[in-house]
Amino acid sequence: PFFGYEQCARLCTRFIIHLFSCPEHPPSSSKLEVKLPNFIAYVLHRTKHHSCVTFAALILLQRLKERLPTVSGSSGHHLFISSFMLASKFICDDTYSNKSWIIVSQGMFQLREINQMEREMCYYLEWELNVDMVTLREFEDMVKKDFIGEGPYPTYILPSSSKTTPPPTTNPFQQPSATLVLPHSYVHRYSSP
Numbered sequence: 698p699f700f701g702y703e704q705c706a707r708l709c710t711r712f713i714i715h716l717f718s719c720p721e722h723p724p725s726s727s728k729l730e731v732k733l734p735n736f737i738a739y740v741l742h743r744t745k746h747h748s749c750v751t752f753a754a755l756i757l758l759q760r761l762k763e764r765l766p767t768v769s770g771s772s773g774h775h776l777f778i779s780s781f782m783l784a785s786k787f788i789c790d791d792t793y794s795n796k797s798w799i800i801v802s803q804g805m806f807q808l809r810e811i812n813q814m815e816r817e818m819c820y821y822l823e824w825e826l827n828v829d830m831v832t833l834r835e836f837e838d839m840v841k842k843d844f845i846g847e848g849p850y851p852t853y854i855l856p857s858s859s860k861t862t863p864p865p866t867t868n869p870f871q872q873p874s875a876t877l878v879l880p881h882s883y884v885h886r887y888s889s890p
Contacts (some may be wrong), residue, residue, distance in 0.1 A: 699735065700742035705751060707735040708844050712755055713777060715850045716762045717770035724772050729805045733773040736803070740778065743801045744793070746785055752837040753784035753828045759836075759855055760822055778802050779814035787826045832856050 699706055710733045713719065719731045740884065741751065757780040759837070762768065770776050785792045793801065795811045806814070815829065819826070843851050 700776040702738040702741040703734070704808040705748070706738035708840065709737050709751065709755065709777065710734040711844045711848070711850065712775065712840060713758065713770070713773040715844070715848065716758060717768065717773065717776060719770035719773040719776070721773070723774050723781060725807065727772070729803055731774075731803065731805075733777070734804070736774050737777055738739055739803060740781060740801055744781075744785065746789065748837065749833055750781065750784045750788050752840065753788055753833060755840060756828050756833065756836055756855065757783060757818070757822060757826065760825065763854065764821060764823070774802075774805060775814060778806065778811075779818045782811070782815060783818055783822075783826055784828075787828075829856075 710721065712719070713733065715748060719733075723729060723731065723733075723736075729736075744750075746849060758776060761776075761780070778801070782795075782798050783791075795815065798811045799806060802811070836853070836855070839853070874880065
């Protein structure tokens with residue numbers, strides 16, 4: 698079941714699989730045999746967070762891929778829950794404890810795994826967890842448009858997440874005519890091979 702989140706869950710699944718070439722099924726060592734779109738739908742249903750948390754999580758995964766371009770994933774479940782958990786903690790005032798994320802993840806991960814995933818994701822992202830609202834809004838619009846159906850899908854390059862870089866005051870995703878490179882080299886969209 699998708700609990701009313703099928704479209705968003707499938708969109709997130711396509712995005713994660715595109716970035717990390719991971720399978721829809723969890724690793725064989727997992728206690729739970731739930732495909733990635735169903736897993737994501739349950740997380741969205743259980744938390745009932747605003748969509749900005751979901752797309753902030755995808756931005757964190759995009760940053761992870763930009764920092765580690767050759768990395769591929771064996772578990773989209775692991776990638777999604779760790780980025781969603783961090784986005785939730787960063788955006789929401791009152792969020793879940795790490796123990797609660799065990800329930801949200803349907804018992805797929807133990808507390809020590811949740812803690813380790815959180816630490817590792819923060820480390821690999823160099824604690825750059827902030828997402829400015831202009832980038833978030835435009836990224837959400839692009840992903841909803843670009844990942845709605847079957848591929849090929851574009852690859853994005855996000856605006857700098859440097860703490861010293863102020864948020865853009867104009868739309869960094871606005872496409873100039875006849876090119877896929879966006880203003881000020883904020884975001885690039887390339888077609889997949």
